[in-house]
Amino acid sequence: MKCGVVVFPGSNCDHDCYHILKHIFELDTEWVWHKDSADLDAFDFVVLPGGFSYGDYLRAGAISRFSPVMKAVVRYAQKGGKVLGICNGFQILVESGLLPGALMQNRWQKFICKPVFTRVESTDTPFTSLCRERPILRIPIAHHGGRYFAQEDTLKAMQDNQQIVLKYCEPGGTVSEASNPNGSMDNIAGVANEKKNVFGMMPHPERSADPLWPDQDGQLIFKSLIQSF
Amino acid sequence: MPKSKKSEALPEVTPDVVAQHGLTVQEYKRIVDLIGRAPNFTELGIFSVMWSEHCSYKSSRPYLKQLPTEGPRVLQGPGENAGVVDIGDGQAVVFKIESHNHPSFIEPHQGAATGVGGIMRDIFTMGARPIALLNSLRFGDLSDPRTRYLLNGVVDGISSYGNCTGVPTVGGEIYFDACYNGNILVNAFCLGLVQTDKIFLAKAGGVGNPVIYVGAKTGRDGIHGASLLASSEFDETTEDKRPTVQVGDPFTEKLLIETCLELFKKDWVIGVQDMGAAGLTSSSFEMAGNSGTGIEFDLSQVPLREEGMTAYEILLSESQERMLFVVKKGHENEALAILDKWGLDGAVVGQVIESPVVRINYQGKEVVNLPISPVVEGALNLKRPKSKPQYLSEVQHLDLTELAEPPRGDEALIKLLGAPNISSKEWVYEQYDHMVRLNTLVLPGSDAAVMRIPDSSKAVALSVDCNSRYCYLDPFWGAQIAVAECARNIVCSGGTPIGLTNCLNFGNPEKPEIMWQFEQAVLGIAEACKFFDIPVVSGNVSLYNETKGKAIFPTPTVAVVGLLENLENHCTQWFKNSGDAIGLIGLTLEEISGSEYLKQMFERCQGKPPQLDKKQERSVQEFCLELIRGKWIQSAHDCSDGGMAVAAVESCITGPEKALGATLNLESTLRKDALLFGESQSRILISFAEGKGESIARMARKNEVPFAIIGRVGGSRFTVNINGDEFIHQEIQALKNIWKNLIGDYARQVS
Numbered sequence: 018m019k020c021g022v023v024v025f026p027g028s029n030c031d032h033d034c035y036h037i038l039k040h041i042f043e044l045d046t047e048w049v050w051h052k053d054s055a056d057l058d059a060f061d062f063v064v065l066p067g068g069f070s071y072g073d074y075l076r077a078g079a080i081s082r083f084s085p086v087m088k089a090v091v092r093y094a095q096k097g098g099k100v101l102g103i104c105n106g107f108q109i110l111v112e113s114g115l116l117p118g119a120l121m122q123n124r125w126q127k128f129i130c131k132p133v134f135t136r137v138e139s140t141d142t143p144f145t146s147l148c149r150e151r152p153i154l155r156i157p158i159a160h161h162g163g164r165y166f167a168q169e170d171t172l173k174a175m176q177d178n179q180q181i182v183l184k185y186c187e188p189g190g191t192v193s194e195a196s197n198p199n200g201s202m203d204n205i206a207g208v209a210n211e212k213k214n215v216f217g218m219m220p221h222p223e224r225s226a227d228p229l230w231p232d233q234d235g236q237l238i239f240k241s242l243i244q245s246f
Numbered sequence: 247m248p249k250s251k252k253s254e255a256l257p258e259v260t261p262d263v264v265a266q267h268g269l270t271v272q273e274y275k276r277i278v279d280l281i282g283r284a285p286n287f288t289e290l291g292i293f294s295v296m297w298s299e300h301c302s303y304k305s306s307r308p309y310l311k312q313l314p315t316e317g318p319r320v321l322q323g324p325g326e327n328a329g330v331v332d333i334g335d336g337q338a339v340v341f342k343i344e345s346h347n348h349p350s351f352i353e354p355h356q357g358a359a360t361g362v363g364g365i366m367r368d369i370f371t372m373g374a375r376p377i378a379l380l381n382s383l384r385f386g387d388l389s390d391p392r393t394r395y396l397l398n399g400v401v402d403g404i405s406s407y408g409n410c411t412g413v414p415t416v417g418g419e420i421y422f423d424a425c426y427n428g429n430i431l432v433n434a435f436c437l438g439l440v441q442t443d444k445i446f447l448a449k450a451g452g453v454g455n456p457v458i459y460v461g462a463k464t465g466r467d468g469i470h471g472a473s474l475l476a477s478s479e480f481d482e483t484t485e486d487k488r489p490t491v492q493v494g495d496p497f498t499e500k501l502l503i504e505t506c507l508e509l510f511k512k513d514w515v516i517g518v519q520d521m522g523a524a525g526l527t528s529s530s531f532e533m534a535g536n537s538g539t540g541i542e543f544d545l546s547q548v549p550l551r552e553e554g555m556t557a558y559e560i561l562l563s564e565s566q567e568r569m570l571f572v573v574k575k576g577h578e579n580e581a582l583a584i585l586d587k588w589g590l591d592g593a594v595v596g597q598v599i600e601s602p603v604v605r606i607n608y609q610g611k612e613v614v615n616l617p618i619s620p621v622v623e624g625a626l627n628l629k630r631p632k633s634k635p636q637y638l639s640e641v642q643h644l645d646l647t648e649l650a651e652p653p654r655g656d657e658a659l660i661k662l663l664g665a666p667n668i669s670s671k672e673w674v675y676e677q678y679d680h681m682v683r684l685n686t687l688v689l690p691g692s693d694a695a696v697m698r699i700p701d702s703s704k705a706v707a708l709s710v711d712c713n714s715r716y717c718y719l720d721p722f723w724g725a726q727i728a729v730a731e732c733a734r735n736i737v738c739s740g741g742t743p744i745g746l747t748n749c750l751n752f753g754n755p756e757k758p759e760i761m762w763q764f765e766q767a768v769l770g771i772a773e774a775c776k777f778f779d780i781p782v783v784s785g786n787v788s789l790y791n792e793t794k795g796k797a798i799f800p801t802p803t804v805a806v807v808g809l810l811e812n813l814e815n816h817c818t819q820w821f822k823n824s825g826d827a828i829g830l831i832g833l834t835l836e837e838i839s840g841s842e843y844l845k846q847m848f849e850r851c852q853g854k855p856p857q858l859d860k861k862q863e864r865s866v867q868e869f870c871l872e873l874i875r876g877k878w879i880q881s882a883h884d885c886s887d888g889g890m891a892v893a894a895v896e897s898c899i900t901g902p903e904k905a906l907g908a909t910l911n912l913e914s915t916l917r918k919d920a921l922l923f924g925e926s927q928s929r930i931l932i933s934f935a936e937g938k939g940e941s942i943a944r945m946a947r948k949n950e951v952p953f954a955i956i957g958r959v960g961g962s963r964f965t966v967n968i969n970g971d972e973f974i975h976q977e978i979q980a981l982k983n984i985w986k987n988l989i990g991d992y993a994r995q996v997s
Contacts, residue, residue, distance in 0.1 A: 029412025069410040072497025159679045
């Protein structure tokens, strides 16, 4: 199985994603450079990693969406290619229109880095199919702009189509205001597109996937993706 | 400060202009003697920065020679951008701590951000990838109206810069004391990893080799940051110095890291120097000075941010995120291609020449022609007078009988846990990405951060420490305690200390009392480092930390790096299991002086710092390491601010899971407050499976280390009984809530 990790100028979780895919899951993993707009058809899936692409200047993801590689990512996704966007990757997917809604500054206007609990709301996606037995995941977040927002009708359509995939919750699974770290609408932590082949999430599954650490819930996201083929 | 002028005529060098540049009459005469003529205005600017306290260490250099800087692992000691220590298998760690105090007080966000950027460049300039940042922050009292603004701004600056560059900020310390009301301290530490055969130095060898400018364009920011801002104390005009604060761009820094690391893979890179304090000037003089060569360059080639900049401004700009490379002739285009790949500016600006001078042309004219050694080494080594301060005889005396002994300890414990120096710093470190790059084995909130060394079974432990109250009461012993305690933090995490870097923050060196404090603290660090065999491999001196004549407490911050040969042997401070026994390694004396307890309960900063028996300290540390490596214990936590009681509560509440209760049963003839809240040195609180107690006690006797089993983990309360009488009894969750929220609640208030 072959996967690609996109490198934007300012990506900084690119090495972490590469490490997990290449060394933990032993996949054939390649870098994809942001200036490259060639077709991505050779990849089984593509990851847009976290970081501060273009310094998050203007607005997180707002500049990256114009980079040559995003033209290729859009074509790839439209053909059904699987795309996972993590943190800044999620922000870029939203900015480029591959995912609905918007990601705004956190409620307290501060960067937050800590482990949080999320509940898998839909296991009917290639990214979460293995979470049926284990729907509550402890995965760290690390972002300044992760406050999800969507218009009411968009949200309704997403709900109807089970596109809301992850919600922040308490350790026991209750979705509450107290467990919402950034003020996201409806505690939303991750969403998919209509066809469920594009998925963006604010928590970093690559930060809880290395067996060196006690937390390995992030593995379920990658394992689901790998098993979907 | 001189304004820029469009006209090409340089201002005349008058006595007033010399004084504005922070140079004395004597220094000016020395310049004329050394170069055999009067300097022009631009050259005067160069001397002003290169001879500033900040760049030349003219007050401190003779003292720093006392520090032990060598050891079998030391590959590079002080003098380069950072120290380098061998960790085996062809790898080394590169580290240094540096201050950015004055800029952070004037403009907290940019001041702190560029402090982080500067220290990071010192590390990757050596060829190392930065893998961890730490910081030591000191703010004024919470009641000072400016403190909230400074705390928010500094944390925001560190967060925005460090996070964006993808280097995790994994630990640090924060203290609050009224002595920092007018002069906060922001000390930033960075550690990088390098192959021992790929260490780069600031060299400009090979006549004819091109000099390449890499990174951000040069602008008018930070001019005279080193000379006027860093090398004088604060007064009413301080606000006017805001333009001397640099402005950081972490995105460019990230690109610069990747560009430099890619360049370092090439065998045609000769040398590199970061343009830090004094910018293009210091980097070119230092590189040539280190190699016995000269440099000739043309300022017209330097990428500029704005039009109309004078040679003076270009040379003294401290614009951030810039480096100077020397490469082998013929490889210029390859180098520029790598810059282009990462989208960075760059240009060939000059070449290495044989004659040991720096010659600078601008717009077809020679604007500077200076011999190197007067500029780099010519600054006077000042023998500033020193004298023991008067205040010491007053503050060092403390009569314990004046202090009423409390009937119970609950009130003091609650007050201490809610004191800003002890309460949780979670609000701060949650704003730092402390996990990126997946190496952080022990996250912030334990005695030391532990980082795995990628692709190996090793790890390094990192801690930064200084109790400046102790240093105020006795700088010689206070500094020794800083070293001992920082090393103890490393040991509690499972590491063997292998190197130290220091950031010596003091007041105005022109005052004899300040020079005395400085000398005593340096002697203290030297003595402790020699005894514990920890080489000092890098450091920084920050003087003039005072406002309107009022100096900060002497604050010789130290950061110690420790090595874990096997990363599985790392240890954390929190209790792991209900039912485990709690033990105390080390001896508790009747010591209250200088403690946080004395400050919180009696509002006094008085007495001598706790005693430090270095031999005992070493035995305690060695014993603790033996226990960790033999997998005898579940947790180890240094007893420091707030004493044994606070250490025990911290072990109950700092774990990632639910808080655990504990009961301590103590037998003692000491004052109860001294027993629980005194800050006797060389003590470590451990926990272990109950069945192991006897063996551990036997090992302690064999090692001649004081040891006692003092309690047990479990329940939902924290209880302390002394000689059979209950002294403290509290719900552990309630204690946790008091400890957890103070800083965040304070910082979020809108004042």
